[in-house]
Amino acid sequence: MSTSALARTSRWVSRSKTLLHFQTKLILTSFSTDTGTADKDNDPGRPGPPPIRVLLTESAGRGVFATRRIGAGELIHTAKPVVVHPSLSKTHSVCYFCLRNLKTTCQSQTEAVQFCNEECEEQSKAFYDIEKRAKWSAYDDYCRAQALKYPLLVKRLACMVISGFAAADSLDILQPATLSPLMISEMVEELGLLRSSFTKANITDEQIAFLTKTWYTSVLARIRINAFRVELAGESYQDLLALAAASVDAEAGVGNAVYMLPSFYNHDCDPNAHILWIQNAEARLKALRDVEEGEELRICYIDASMGHDARQTLLSKGFGFQCNCLRCLSRD
Numbered sequence: 407m408s409t410s411a412l413a414r415t416s417r418w419v420s421r422s423k424t425l426l427h428f429q430t431k432l433i434l435t436s437f438s439t440d441t442g443t444a445d446k447d448n449d450p451g452r453p454g455p456p457p458i459r460v461l462l463t464e465s466a467g468r469g470v471f472a473t474r475r476i477g478a479g480e481l482i483h484t485a486k487p488v489v490v491h492p493s494l495s496k497t498h499s500v501c502y503f504c505l506r507n508l509k510t511t512c513q514s515q516t517e518a519v520q521f522c523n524e525e526c527e528e529q530s531k532a533f534y535d536i537e538k539r540a541k542w543s544a545y546d547d548y549c550r551a552q553a554l555k556y557p558l559l560v561k562r563l564a565c566m567v568i569s570g571f572a573a574a575d576s577l578d579i580l581q582p583a584t585l586s587p588l589m590i591s592e593m594v595e596e597l598g599l600l601r602s603s604f605t606k607a608n609i610t611d612e613q614i615a616f617l618t619k620t621w622y623t624s625v626l627a628r629i630r631i632n633a634f635r636v637e638l639a640g641e642s643y644q645d646l647l648a649l650a651a652a653s654v655d656a657e658a659g660v661g662n663a664v665y666m667l668p669s670f671y672n673h674d675c676d677p678n679a680h681i682l683w684i685q686n687a688e689a690r691l692k693a694l695r696d697v698e699e700g701e702e703l704r705i706c707y708i709d710a711s712m713g714h715d716a717r718q719t720l721l722s723k724g725f726g727f728q729c730n731c732l733r734c735l736s737r738d
């Protein structure tokens with residue numbers, strides 16, 4: 407590499423670091439509030455900011471690092487989703503806002519959705535007042551037929567943008583997946599269905615001016631590699647153990663969600679942290695073993711019980727990288 411190329415690289419890195427520092431501060435500030443309220447019951451006296459910071463890594467972009475020693479089993483932080491949507495098969499059996507299992511399933515066949523409490527109903531106004539004005543059967547049927555789950559998250563984000571609750575560029579900070587021309591042409595079809603649902607509901611062109619091909623594909627490219635499938639563990643410890651040990655089939659998920667900070671965790675096939683959900687879509691990041699100060703915290707994006715070749719294929723196809731973790735290097 408020539409000297410000038412090196413200089414360009416280092417300038418880029420330093421500019422990114424400054425930006426990153428700013429973004430990280432924003433995220434940590436906004437979400438330390440979450441930690442304060444959500445974990446009061448379980449972790450009395452827990453100090454505000456979580457013991458982590460987001461830094462640039464040498465090879466894997468951003469990463470999350472421990473700012474102090476973290477003990478095995480410790481709750482590192484919680485995170486509320488930026489966008490969340492139930493699986494189509496669970497729409498009538500979980501809260502439409504937080505994905506908590508409902509005690510009473512609504513009389514199926516009806517279009518109505520339910521919320522687990524008034525707070526969720528109140529918070530859902532951010533998208534639901536707009537969403538319920540439109541008919542979604544064509545869009546939902548398309549997703550069902552193609553087994554697509556992520557367009558539902560885009561639909562919800564679009565409703566949040568229209569209602570002024572979210573900015574159109576809310577997800578721009580996340581890493582996007584690389585899209586093939588085929589993927590883009592499929593997305594254009596979805597976008598047409600989405601736009602026509604809004605238009606038929608008398609949502610004005612001005613209100614959906616942000617809903618362009620560029621916006622749709624860029625949001626979906628980010629959702630593709632940053633969304634988590636939410637699998638509720640329930641309160642029982644046995645459930646937690648079972649969940650950690652078993653490979654969970656697709657139907658086990660109650661929905662999908664995108665988070666900010668949890669998206670910055672890099673992958674490891676032998677992770678030192680994991681993400682889990684107890685009763686709803688609020689994510690909990692926990693240490694799986696003792697982590698030293700300065701060590702990178704990593705989670706496993708896939709089912710860790712798979713063999714080496716299957717993991718490599720899935721990570722490469724699904725997330726676009728070749729895993730070079732210690733476990734993969736030893737071909738375990």
Ligand SMILES: [Zn+2]
Pocket residue numbers: 501502503504505506521522523526
């Ligand atoms: Zn709820």
Ligand SMILES: [Zn+2]
Pocket residue numbers: 674675676729730731732733734735
């Ligand atoms: Zn690996």
